[in-house]
Amino acid sequence: MRLEFKDFAFIGQESLRAAEAATCALEQDSFWQYHDTLFLNQKGENTGAFSDDHLRNFAAALGLDEGDFSTCLGSNRYRNEINNGIVAARDLGVQSTPTFRINGQLMEGLSTFEQFQTIINQELNAAQ
Numbered sequence: 001m002r003l004e005f006k007d008f009a010f011i012g013q014e015s016l017r018a019a020e021a022a023t024c025a026l027e028q029d030s031f032w033q034y035h036d037t038l039f040l041n042q043k044g045e046n047t048g049a050f051s052d053d054h055l056r057n058f059a060a061a062l063g064l065d066e067g068d069f070s071t072c073l074g075s076n077r078y079r080n081e082i083n084n085g086i087v088a089a090r091d092l093g094v095q096s097t098p099t100f101r102i103n104g105q106l107m108e109g110l111s112t113f114e115q116f117q118t119i120i121n122q123e124l125n126a127a128q
Contacts, residue, residue, distance in 0.1 A: 006085050006088075006089060007019040007022070007023075007082055007086075008085070008089045008099070009082055009085075009086060011045050012045060012046045013046065014045070014046045014047075014048075014049070015045075015046075016079070016082060016083075017050055017051075017055060017073075018050045018055065019082045020073060020076065020078045020082060021034065021038075021050075021055040021059070021069075021073055022034045022035050022038060023081070023082070024059075024069055024072035024073050024078070025062070025064060025069070028064045028065060028068065028069070030062055030064055033062050034058065034059070034062060034064075037058045037061070037062060038058070041054070052073060055073060056069065056073065092106075093106055094106070096108055100116075102116075102119050102120060102123060103123045105119060105123075107119065
């Protein structure tokens with residue numbers, strides 16, 4: 001079993017920039033901290049909460065190297081990767097977040113531990 005996290009930045013420009021910023025934070029081994037900061041600071045879709053200035057401020061608050069982070073964010077170096085991920089997710093049938101895929105079976109929306117456990121057990125039993 002493996003868990004993969006993929007950005008699905010489908011809500012507009014701020015969503016895309018937030019995904020790019022989180023990937024820039026990954027360069028400094030701070031993806032999950034940055035990811036959590038983004039979720040804690042959501043204020044609605046495309047309202048300015050994820051402007052480039054705010055994204056850089058989040059990085060500074062986490063103690064990231066501000067110069068390296070700003071250079072990364074300004075370069076758009078992860079734009080194609082993130083856009084390709086959006087296309088790939090849509091090709092798999094993903095339409096919203098969160099979405100999980102377990103052996104090809106999509107689970108959309110918030111799910112309980114028991115729902116995951118049921119599907120995982122079904123897949124493990126089918127594999128035997």
